[in-house]
Amino acid sequence: MIVPRREFLKMLGVATGTLGLGGCDRDWLVPDRLVELAQRGPGLESQVPTICGLCESGCGLTVRLVDGLPVGLKGNPHHPLNRGGLCPVGQAGLEVLYAPNRLRAPQRRGAGGELEPVSWEDALAEVGGLLGKMRSEGQGSRVALLTDEPGRLFHDLAARFAQAVGSPNISSTKSQGLLPFTLTQGIAQVPGFDLDKADLVMSFGLELFEDGPAPLHAISAMVGSRQTEERAAHIYAGTRLSAGSSRAEVYVPIEPGTHGALALGVAHVLVREGNYDRDFVAEHTFGFEDWIDDQGRERLGFRRLLLERYYPDRIARICGCDAATVVRVARRLGEAAAPLAVVGGEGSQGSNATWTGVAVHSLNALLGVFDRPGGVSLPPPIPLTPLADPETSSLEQAESIFAPGGSVGAFGVDAVEKLAERVIDGTYPIDLLIVVSSNPVYSSPAGQRLSQAMEQIQSVVVLTPFLDETSAHADLVLPTHVFLESWQGTTTPAAVAFSTLGLGKPVIEPLFDTRHPGDVLLELGRAAGGPAGAALPWVSYPDYLKERMEGLVISGEGSVVTGSFEESWVHFLEERGWRFLEHRSLENFWAALERESGWWNPVPARGDWARLFRTPSGRFEFFSQTLERHLRDVGGMTADVEMSEEEALERGIAAMGSQVDGDEVLLPHFEPPIASGAGELQLLPFRPITARGHLAAVSPMVAEMFGYPFLDGWQTWAEIGTDTAHDLDLADGDLVAVESDRGSIEAVVRVHPAAVPRTVHVPVGLGHVQPGGVADGIGSNPIEIVEPIRDNLSGVLSTTSSRVSLRLLRRRPHGGPAPMDGGH
Amino acid sequence: MESQSEPRWILGLQIASVSMIWVFVLSISAWILHLLRLSRRLHDVPSASVGISIVAIPVFLLGAAVLTYVFVGLRRGREAPDESTLEPEEK
Amino acid sequence: MSSGPVRVALLGVLLLIVTGVAFSLLDRPIEQPIAFNHRLHVEDLGSDCTDCHLYAMTGVRATIPNVEVCADCHAEAQTDSEEEALLVAYIASGEPIPWRKLYWVPDHVYFSHRRHTAIGGIECETCHGPMGEASEPVPRPFVKVTMNGCMECHEQTGTSNDCLLCHK
Amino acid sequence: MTSVNDKGVSAGGLEFEDQDLLRSIEDSGVGFRVVSTLLCLVILTAWVIFGRQILRGLGVTGLNQPVAWGFYIVNFVFFIGISHAGTLISAILRLSQAEWRRPITRMAEVITVVVLAIGAFHPVLDLGRPDRALNIFTAGRLQSPLLWDVSSISAYFMASTVYLYIPMIPDIALLRDRGVRPRWLYQFLAWGWQGTPRQQAVLERAVGILMVLVIPIAISVHTVISYIFAMTLQPGWHSTIFGPYFVVGAIFSGIAALMMVMIVLRRIFHLERYLKQVHFDYLSRLLLIMSLLWFYFTFSEYLTAFFGNEPSEMRVFYYKVTGPYAPFFWSMVVANFLIPAILLSFRRTRTIPGIFIASTSVVIGMWLERLNIVVPSLANPRLALPTGYYIPSLVEWVMFAGGIATFMLGFVIFARFFPLISVWEIQEGRKLSIAETTERLEGYLPDPVPSAATPPMTEGG
């Protein structure tokens, strides 16, 4: 029994004096914390803005420093993304900074498999040497880089680094879900959704306020920045009612993976009732009406397809909802002044995710919301200084390991899976894998394959502030700063309608012997020497950032964020053009950025249809000519013989494995989701707001409020509906094993009255097994038992396609019902 | 006035113990009054305190009074010393 | 049969002694690493409290000056005082002087110097006593910091005595 | 042997009639030492555990956020309830001049004093900061029902100690006169008792005042304890019936505990001559009445809650009646009502073993009642919070055992130094009460205008 010193003295108080502790100081009367505080200084406060680096959103933060030490975080009210709000994970920033389990120095895996400390110099020299050697031997393609460090600025640097060492292999582990936009709009980015001005957002599977690229932005745009009683309404279609979606005006519970069908049903009603934007459809879309192609064949139009195939009764059957609901939702959307349809979450994680995305995005086209306030547009480009091409001409340009291709004709790949498979089957040798700020072994369905592959790779370098599942397979673990200790440059998260650039500056000296990943890459480039070093001329990461930002000064676009976010002010500027040269020099601009931590440009270029629709037709394509061409190419490649375009297309469709035929394949349509496994329930892993970023598990507070909507913490739960619980004879609080064909995890049953029958939702975020955080060994990770099924069009692995069964392990240990389980 | 078999200090102890009960009772009364004052000073609710002090203080005083009455009564009610020699000493 | 009460009495006496010794141990005088002379600095050299206790008017804590502050004048020895030599050695080594705190409030009390000095206009002496007249380190605080002391002053000055004002 | 006066006590002698009553004092034997050592060990363990609780924090108990009160408060109410055995019953019996009280009152009063001290300590066990317990005195608020308890329990403790002590003076004097050691103790406590008429008169008057004083105090004690709960807004607690309900429950459990103690001590100290079937018979009738009364109160309390159908009340109601506390609730009903009602109603089962079983059952049942009152209301918050639970930890069980052991030790020590049955009252009864009772009974009867036969002697009072 350890007795705290102060307590001991307090308890024994008087007696201690006589018991031989006469030598002790009077100072024990002063509590430790007071001594600490007194040593800090006079208690003077300052507020320093910076950028949150805990997830991909990059919200603006204000750090409260007392005598130079950070003691509090709040959202930066000037920052256009979060406008003063801060999510629970962001609040935990200080716990991440001061976490007891942080890596304190570089570690190398010794002969015995144990990690041993090593100096930065040795570590960098070792990797740098290896890089230099590989490059000079023309083996640069044997290097691969996986990075999830948020922001385009870092990604550009990493890409430059890869280029410099002669590797084409760089990727993020996260799938962006771009393909629906590529197919319909011909763009390789997620367009911006103007949540600020939308008055009704219909979400297909995306927990707008919890998940997605920037949930805090969604909250502040749809609710926070608006007046009382004026918030944007939203409609949620999905299988689970999260806390955020419980505010939805309508909740449409549907069968898993049928979001696309619902969208098409809604489209049907809109079209049938003539409640769509006829002008937009006529002027800016392609394939709505039946049409005759070059070869004189009559092709199916979207209108006919909708009217013939996607009538509400059929949709109701597919989705397991009410036909009347479909009609009601459609009418509500049709009536809204500025409606929007968005997809994400479970809607973009199925095996049919691309088609769901296309179907939902088609709604936006029918509603004609493109290029208007509250609609879909492209965020203005950020005029960063372009990076001059490095001298890489001497290098042979190998094909990337992440290149799509192979047996199926997918547009893209799942980076983690592809890397793992090709390393394991030996078709693409990798000798050096660098993983930056990413934990794919934990977060990817192909994580276990990746860990096998990592065992085969000669050298795996992981840059991370904490030990995690991925660094467990590393040969070298390089500790990085956490965000409060380092410079950061972030750029607009996906789907935001305006452009932002965040500049986070360090608010505290690094606590340990850590470095910024950008600095590490620069040093590695230097250590590799030769042209690699020359291609990375910056002394340090902030140097690089500064150079990139010169472009902003030159362009004069946008503005450093100052003053609180004022709707009318933005409107004023929008009318007059957002262009005033407030900063004439880079130094000046940089200083302002440092002071305010962000730049933004809220004014999209209106009327630039060519930029918005980069399809062959220059319009929004219901009928995707891009896909037609792609499938034709794929079909043509399947055999050496010459064949007609039609034949090639058929072969391509066959290779893709669509479940419909004819022109319907190329139009927005519903592909039934594929599910594998013998269980009676469909497993739908989801990301609660408490699981944002991959550092949440190191914060005791976040772990403790992990399941806060159920007043629960430190537990992974399996959320099922009341009926499902009744059918399975399970009650709230029971411990169950969630069993799929791939394995089994433990979870605590939480009964939610609004969950769709025969589904089980398990949050990701806990279930870490490496001693990097406080929640290690606590809870479980549903991704572990997911049967990876590929979306054949995007190549991305689905996480929602597994069937599982629940096996009771232990009844709720005590007490009566929980509040959601129908307490009296 | 006292029994020969009883040493003088016993009487002292007895008087002390009877005084103790007065100390106890008076301090309880003082305490209750202190709380009354405190509740006034802290803008608390003095009514409860008034009620309790009205009931509690007399009860304590009565208890102590009874005890004292017995003590005094018993001492007064003793027979003459010569008679007390009849008490058996041999035991 | 008299051993009983005698034993009790002896025990009582022993307890008293033990308590007394214990209390005297608790109240040991505070010794400072350097015999700082307040009088010399304040009365003879005419310094103001805030010259060294830099934040007495602006900060939560007045702060006890350490080598950085002392170095302003004492980077080199100005006298041949032994104590100053000690100070100069501290300054030279850059090591902080391990001053012992004389006045402190517990962790659950929110006390701001600024609130009392700059805003409330209270003289330092009110709470700290005649520190400026002490020619050698005082072993015990002149004024014992107690809640009753705070409350009395608040009462006299008509300041609120709401617990929440100071307790955090 | 000279008796000092006619009404007085025989000052002891070789052929002392009530030698049985003094055997445990004059000849304590090894039994006393063994038992008290064992009890001391249990108590010491409890203190060590308590020390650990102080050092580590109340987390060592099974308490938690909604269920912030558990065993300690349950036992507090329970022990204080038991304490009603004594002074109150004894005062009522004395007041009603029930002649059969004579061998019972002393034991009853001892129970009160010992158990009250134990009970009163329980809130201290329950404090998160026992080191600040004195704050109650320096900064107490008489508005808080806890302070009502402090005053009323201390008044009751004072009154019952005095009430135990004053009628004990003649017996102490007897022991003093018999030269029992430690002699100074008896000399000190005898307060110079000689049994003179004046002293007798003083004593009787004092006892007379005390027994009137002690009844309202005793009733106030348990009423006030019920107010701890009833003064809050919590469902299942906020009830006007709680005051009388607790008093009834307290007397109920008190009588049961008294009979348990009587049966055990009768066995140990061979008091069969004094504690006869008739005493148990009368007491068990009283117990039966209290059992019915308790049932009536319980019924009334729960029916009111049920019929009102207020959601938060119903949550607590169902928690007890069909929910997790159903086993405890129904055991309580069985133990407090069914078992005593059946065993005590029939002459065939109203035997000493039968009564012992019934009393034990009531004591356990009343403890369960306290548990049923304290925990379910806390476990079912008004807001949409999960239902709480409470599983007492080993620490709390040890402390419970410590409490019971202290009670036993208190009894053992008392029995070692003082007679458990009031010797002088027995002797007084022998000498005076038959005549007095006869006279009293005659007083009850219609005046004998025509010729009347002497009434048969059945009951006293």
Add this chain to the structure above:
Amino acid sequence: MTRWGMVIDLDRCTGCGSCMAACHQENNLAAVGPEESSRDRAFHWLRVLPEVSGSGAEVKVRYVPQPCVQCDDPPCVRVCPVHATYLGEEGIVAQIYSRCIGCRYCMAACPYNAKVFNWYEPEWPGDLKQGTNPDVSLRPKGVVEKCTFCHHRVVKAREEARAAGREIRDGDVTPACAESCPARAIEFGDLEDPTSRVSELTRSPRAFRLHADLGTRPKVYYLAERD
């Protein structure tokens, strides 16, 4: 006299949990860990309560952020034996940790279960204590603690106002929960001042209070959802 109050607009609240986390960070609530957490001993001064109404297809779930509702007639204050909890001059129900004896009577009496108890000495592993807010004390074991409407911010705001030679005014004080709320669902201010934002909102027809039937007169108002 100022009377601090809060209005929480349930129509705006998206249940994101920010308020809860902000409260933890601002008020130095230590995490108790999985073991203690499963024993219902976690510290949450503010929590997001799930409320279920209706059943079957009509079921509705709403999430209600619930701090201490700061009653004007607080049941906890009535029962406190030692003046450790009392109604402050500005309507904040205070908990004075240094006086509390840990009897938990206030917890038992609070109909809102707003109070939590330090079952053990709170733990701050590693350097976590460095990040604690110096304006809020670290509570020792054995005392009850609760939401204070971030009264330390009131104290500091008043100090700032006085230093600037004025009185405190609407908008000067924002508790951590309101500050972090991305939906701006929480308003805080002076109920006594009829022009303040909170008093304006309390006059909304949507305004209600938790268990107003108990007569505790909470100063936390809720605005019901609009749909």
